[in-house]
Amino acid sequence: MIEVRHLRSLVALADAGTVSAAARRVHLTQSALSHQLRAVEAHYGVAAVRRKGQTVELTEAGQRLLALARSVTAAIGDAERDLARLAGKPSGKLRIVLECHTCFDWLMPVMDGFRRNWPEVELDLVSGFHPDPLELLLADRADLVIGSEPKRRGGIVHQPLFRFEIMAVLSTDHPLRDRRYLEAEDFKGQTLITYPVPDERIDLVRRVLKPAGVRPQRRTAELTVAILQLVASRRGIAALPNWGIKNYTDYEYVIARHIGRKGLWNDLYATMTKETARRPYSADFVATAKTRCFETLQGLEPVS
């Protein structure tokens, strides 16, 4: 008998593209997922995936099962929201602070979905720059902070969202184009194009350049497209999330390179007070944000 867990695994597989990555997403071993897949295939007497070298591809039967999986998981989600509503009228606010500038790109559709699912909740985006966003939580001026670097503090919980890679973005004819990955030294004498935020908020600077004593020139732009425009015009190098630049690298408008041998990865967390975390709608916000990002953004990994 097929079970919800099989369907969730299948969704993860379709989104991740490999059994191993899917296993990480559903917090199982690769072996467990392989066994699951085999069991489902044996049960229905059809192949659900086709092995394609390092990666895996759904067969027609797999696609059909995936369609089932998506509709079933969506139906379960809807039901669970209704149950939460029945368990106790959950009116309230959700005021969100964004530490990470690029996160706007995925946050907007998530917020749109949330507004539809929880019309009774007052959704808001706290704007402006805040040196210590956690203070906003404690001062009851915000309910949820999206950022990295969880700092332990009483009464505050951090819920992992996902991990993504920050890549160096270069013009197609940049002298560093043949490097497989860039190191701190490579940024010497370069211009770094960033959002208009302080050094501390730029992972490349804080975690790579500053420790190595490298201080390249800075130039800023508000919008991601503007930054890419400057990069393409050879005005400098940018450091942006993998998934934010996929469309531009695919068409070789710009090129992307890893930062460091293993790449520069960033963990994203949703941070809130314990009390907020207990509310069903905030839990749902985090859950659907994760689901949606893993579904739509490329190259994501779960926080380890």
Added chain:
Amino acid sequence: MIEVRHLRSLVALADAGTVSAAARRVHLTQSALSHQLRAVEAHYGVAAVRRKGQTVELTEAGQRLLALARSVTAAIGDAERDLARLAGKPSGKLRIVLECHTCFDWLMPVMDGFRRNWPEVELDLVSGFHPDPLELLLADRADLVIGSEPKRRGGIVHQPLFRFEIMAVLSTDHPLRDRRYLEAEDFKGQTLITYPVPDERIDLVRRVLKPAGVRPQRRTAELTVAILQLVASRRGIAALPNWGIKNYTDYEYVIARHIGRKGLWNDLYATMTKETARRPYSADFVATAKTRCFETLQGLEPVS
């Protein structure tokens, strides 16, 4: 995490009305189902059922979960049919023979549904009376027999459908009206109103009256409503399935009494050749017939 098995149990519970009966339907113990229910309720922090003396009733949350359950099980059913189609183009015939006259009542909607789900399968109803329907299977003049009394024969398999009670139907002012149940003796001197089929096909006669040497007068009518009409007009007693007369007894148009202390129960089977049983569409026919009957007919029990 809620699983498909919980949802199936919930459907069974809603259809059966008691935890014990639901447990029999899903082939689990009453205890297992009670534990399941508790687990689901604990997981969502809501009560799904309200105890009502001997029986059980869904709460609002239970109703919401039931709606989820029905839609999910239906979606899984659809997907499984599609997978069967992908596994191998299943064109073919399904010629059905009915041993049991009243079964027309539930068979028609089941056949309608089947025709929609399997347009590529030629569905047919073999009409007329046949002394030995199994012969039709072996002679390839039919594919599926619906009847009771499974006789072992090589190459032929019997798949249980359900068990139902045959009750004596009396006019509201009948002298036997105060008996809680009728015995063979009670039929002495009565007129028995039946479908126009031989003695052997009438369970009351074959299993109760004949063994006791009681041979009441017979009078026949083709249609169930006609039989009920005669009963109401005090022309005699009939023996009909529980579920077939519910509407009439509810309005006290006629009254129904058990036959024998424990009631007279009849097991229904779908009988076919092994080869037919292997075809996905015949398996699906049996499965959906069961599901649908348990859902729509009252007082059914699974075959033990």
Added chain:
DNA sequence: GTAAACTATGAGCTGTATTCATACATGAGC
């Protein structure tokens, strides 16, 4: 009042899903 239904619940067992250990395949980099 008794019998025959029903439900609830803790303890214990069983079966199944998961992990572990391992073999083998593929692709990138030197």
Added chain:
DNA sequence: GCTCATGTATGAATACAGCTCATAGTTTAC
């Protein structure tokens, strides 16, 4: 072409979830 990293497959061992068993408490019918 060799090595390394990363992927998949699979049998055996393991752990835990879910089931059954045993039992007590309720409700309903006669």
